[in-house]
Amino acid sequence: MSTVFDVLNLKKAFSGLTVTNDVSLSMAPGDRVALIGPNGAGKTTFVNLVTGNLRPDSGEVRLNGETVTKIDAIGRVRRGLVRSFQVTRLFQEMTPAEHVALAILQRDGRAGKMFGNFLSMPDVMDEAGVLLTKLGLRDLMHRKVSEIAYGQQRLLEIAMALALKPKVLLLDEPAAGVPQSDTGRIEQALADLPADLAVLMIEHDMDLVFRFAKRVIVLAAGTIIFDGSPADVTKDAAVREAYLGSYANASHAA
Amino acid sequence: MNTETVATTARQNRTIGRDLIGIGAIIAAAAIGYLLFPDNLALLTRIIAIALLVLSLDLVTGYCGVATLGHAALFGSGAYAAGIAAAHYGITDPLLMTLAGILCGAIAGLVCGLIILRAHGLPQLVLSISLIYLFHEFANKASSWTGGSDGLSGISPDPLFGRFEFDLWGQTAYVFGVVLLLAVFILLRFLVRSPFGMLCRGIKEDPLRIMAMGASPKIALIKMYVISGAVAGVGGALNAISTQVVGLDSLSFTQSAESLVMLVLGGTGSLFGALTGTVVFMLFEDYVSAANPFHWLTMVGALLIAVVLFAPKGLYGTAAAFVTGRLEKRT
Numbered sequence: 001m002s003t004v005f006d007v008l009n010l011k012k013a014f015s016g017l018t019v020t021n022d023v024s025l026s027m028a029p030g031d032r033v034a035l036i037g038p039n040g041a042g043k044t045t046f047v048n049l050v051t052g053n054l055r056p057d058s059g060e061v062r063l064n065g066e067t068v069t070k071i072d073a074i075g076r077v078r079r080g081l082v083r084s085f086q087v088t089r090l091f092q093e094m095t096p097a098e099h100v101a102l103a104i105l106q107r108d109g110r111a112g113k114m115f116g117n118f119l120s121m122p123d124v125m126d127e128a129g130v131l132l133t134k135l136g137l138r139d140l141m142h143r144k145v146s147e148i149a150y151g152q153q154r155l156l157e158i159a160m161a162l163a164l165k166p167k168v169l170l171l172d173e174p175a176a177g178v179p180q181s182d183t184g185r186i187e188q189a190l191a192d193l194p195a196d197l198a199v200l201m202i203e204h205d206m207d208l209v210f211r212f213a214k215r216v217i218v219l220a221a222g223t224i225i226f227d228g229s230p231a232d233v234t235k236d237a238a239v240r241e242a243y244l245g246s247y248a249n250a251s252h253a254a
Numbered sequence: 255m256n257t258e259t260v261a262t263t264a265r266q267n268r269t270i271g272r273d274l275i276g277i278g279a280i281i282a283a284a285a286i287g288y289l290l291f292p293d294n295l296a297l298l299t300r301i302i303a304i305a306l307l308v309l310s311l312d313l314v315t316g317y318c319g320v321a322t323l324g325h326a327a328l329f330g331s332g333a334y335a336a337g338i339a340a341a342h343y344g345i346t347d348p349l350l351m352t353l354a355g356i357l358c359g360a361i362a363g364l365v366c367g368l369i370i371l372r373a374h375g376l377p378q379l380v381l382s383i384s385l386i387y388l389f390h391e392f393a394n395k396a397s398s399w400t401g402g403s404d405g406l407s408g409i410s411p412d413p414l415f416g417r418f419e420f421d422l423w424g425q426t427a428y429v430f431g432v433v434l435l436l437a438v439f440i441l442l443r444f445l446v447r448s449p450f451g452m453l454c455r456g457i458k459e460d461p462l463r464i465m466a467m468g469a470s471p472k473i474a475l476i477k478m479y480v481i482s483g484a485v486a487g488v489g490g491a492l493n494a495i496s497t498q499v500v501g502l503d504s505l506s507f508t509q510s511a512e513s514l515v516m517l518v519l520g521g522t523g524s525l526f527g528a529l530t531g532t533v534v535f536m537l538f539e540d541y542v543s544a545a546n547p548f549h550w551l552t553m554v555g556a557l558l559i560a561v562v563l564f565a566p567k568g569l570y571g572t573a574a575a576f577v578t579g580r581l582e583k584r585t
Contacts, residue, residue: 051466077468089463091456098452105449106467112474113449119266164467 002065004029004198005081005168010049010059019045020056021222027168027198034213034230035202038243042222043202047170051083052076064167080167084160086176086202088153090145096156097141100128103163128163135159135189151182158189169193171201175208187211218242273443276526280439283533284432295424297540299496302431305532306438306489307509308516309525313482314367315514316522317446318475319458321379322370323510324386328483330505331362332490334393334400337500341408342399348411348420348430352491359487360480362389367479371472383507390505405501409494420495427496434488442525445481454478455523519561521568530570 005027012020019042027033037043048054050061052073060069063079071079090099101118104127105111118124132141135155140148145156154174161169175186190212193199203209209216209230216233218226220242226233233239287298307329314320335358339345345354370381393400400406413419418426445451453474456464461471494500503509512535520531538557543550565572 074465074468074470077466082468083466085463085466089460089466091459091463093459094452094455102449102452102456103467106453106469111449111453111469112477114451115444115448117266117269117447118449118452160467 003027003062004064005200006060006062007050008060008062010046010061011057012045012049012054013057019222020049023059023219023222023224025217025224025227027200029167029196029198031198031200032212032214033198033200033217034209034215035200035217035219036204036206036209037219041219041242043219045222046219047083047172047202050170051081077164080165081170082161082164082166082168083170084157084172084174086172088150088157090153090156090160092146093144095142095144096132096137096148096159097125097128099145099156099160100131100163101125103160104128107164131159131163134192136185149182151178151185154178154186155189158186162194166197168198168200171199171203173203173205174201175203175205183208269447273440276439276443277436279526280432280436280529284428288428293423295428296496297536299424299427299431300493301533301536302428302435303489303493303496304513304516304536305435305529306492307486307513308520308528308532309438309442310482310486310489311513311517312522312525312528313442313445313478313485314475315517316524316528317451317458318454318478320370320475320479321375322366322382323379323507323514324366324370324382324384324389325482325486325513326505326507326509327366327386327389328359328362328486329490329493329509329513330389330393330500331483332356332359332487333494333500333504334358334406334490335487336491336494337406337409338399340411340494341406346410346412348414348495351411351495352434352488355487355491355494356484357487359483359485359490361483363479363481363483363486364476366483367476371475371479382510386505386507386510390502390507393502393505400500400502403502405499407499409498409500411495411498420498424496427492431492431496434492438485438488439525439529442485446525450474450477458523515558517568519558519568521571521574524570524574526574527568527570531568534569 003026007023007025010020010023011018023046035043045054049056052068052071056069060067062068063076063081066079068076068079101124102111104124105118129138129141132138135158137152137155137159140152145153158174174190175183178186187208201212213230216226216228216230217224218233218239225238225242226236291298307325310328311325315322332355336351336355339351339354345351366385369385370378373381394402411420414426414430420426453464453469457471457474464471490504493504516531516535517528518531519535520529521527539550539554542553546553561569567575
């Protein structure tokens with residue numbers, strides 16, 4: 001199967017300290033991959049290298065076969081590489097409808113339009129409505145973001161990302177900070193992601209990883225030390241060592 | 255879907271309602287001003303010209319979060335363009351003069367935007383201050399064009415549409431100003447509500463988030479600066495046409511800082527706030543400086559401190575928040 005997203009021998013060092021060391025991975029449409037690793041493993045740097053917020057020292061990032069290593073973050077989003085944020089970054093004074101509508105308009109290259117109100121653009125409103133209904137945010141679509149619960153804000157982050165119709169979606173800890181009672185909604189939303197979308201999830205919560213991912217990649221000290229099925233990850237000696245046993249033992253017990 | 259459409263229509267009607275209220279309020283205020291100060295139409299016209307500058311500042315500061323203390327550069331460029339067109343090129347048609355003001359204001363907006371937007375926060379503020387001093391000094395040195403510190407005179411606009419002369423009492427200039435303000439206000443209401451306006455509000459809050467959506471904050475902000483320049487240019491041109499003289503003060507740091515004060519006084523991020531702030535500040539200044547020529551600046555200062563401390567959202571912003579709070583309580 002052809003790949004939609006490739007990382008080839010990516011390297012990055014900060015003043016001599018190698019943070020990303022020769023990382024390579026490929027993803028095909030529909031892949032569900034979780035990227036895990038202990039604190040300081042270089043996950044954030046890896047995400048920033050992939051999204052174009054950081055320049056690698058060497059190596060390549062490819063989207064749909066096109067090399068995008070020299071293309072900036074905005075250009076990569078336009079080519080279908082979209083991310084969500086670990087801490088929600090939403091516009092407090094805007095409504096969910098406005099967030100999603102803005103994303104839709106931006107995707108269609110219409111966000112620069114200086115006339116017309118999105119409320120009177122039926123195509124945009126219908127699409128936003130459908131998307132927000134899917135994520136259970138329909139009833140809140142005209143409330144200010146500052147008035148809705150954190151779990152719902154996380155769902156809105158996902159809605160915004162989906163409105164951009166990505167080919168590759170990077171989810172940075174999509175359930176971080178969400179109360180236990182609301183994680184079910186988020187897991188459902190993750191399960192309902194479009195089937196042809198390649199998803200790379202960075203996550204700490206191993207329960208979520210095991211339920212969501214078909215493939216797990218473990219990053220430690222800037223290197224991939226494991227790339228395989230969720231079933232095998234806890235059996236891997238190198239992974240156990242990297243985590244000092246904590247996660248591995250915990251999931252064995254469970 | 256049906257209830258949704260109803261809700262959307264209600265929402266749209268509400269915004270259109272607010273537009274109509276705004277237009278009505280401007281016309282009413284203009285009429286009241288005309289009746290109250292028939293002998294001081296020059297002051298009212300000047301208020302309108304400055305209101306256009308403050309509206310223009312609101313676009314970049316209130317809606318986009320750009321910090322600037324040099325916004326009069328755009329206003330002054332418009333004023334000098336209109337004045338120079340009339341005094342040196344014989345373009346004395348008021349509409350063409352206004353057009354010259356709009357064009358040069360927009361160009362000044364582009365230049366200032368390109369420079370100011372290279373920095374953020376304090377460095378941005380410093381850049382804006384440097385720019386206004388550069389513009390000021392340039393106008394001062396190019397005295398064969400601008401009249402230097404004596405001001406640019408010899409501006410005598412033709413009658414408007416060939417019929418309405420710019421009379422000694424300033425009636426024509428006043429009506430012309432009110433019409434210009436209304437036109438700008440209506441266009442800006444469209445602009446701030448458009449997808450572009452929403453994008454700019456997003457940029458003000460979190461430019462990185464906007465980039466993660468694939469939009470370029472820089473390009474949007476530069477566009478906004480050009481629009482802002484055009485609006486300030488209208489104000490500058492109006493000032494040149496109505497007073498028939500352009501002075502260096504129109505390109506000054508003081509004017510820039512005062513317009514920021516007026517914006518904060520009324521409330522940033524709202525067109526009504528910009529208008530309220532200008533009218534209150536300038537009428538207060540006029541009244542207090544006449545009543546107490548020695549201590550008027552102290553009183554203006556006291557008013558500002560009171561507003562910043564007790565109504566941090568500005569006069570309009572605080573009033574609007576109070577009214578919405580009341581309405582929500584009732585429902």
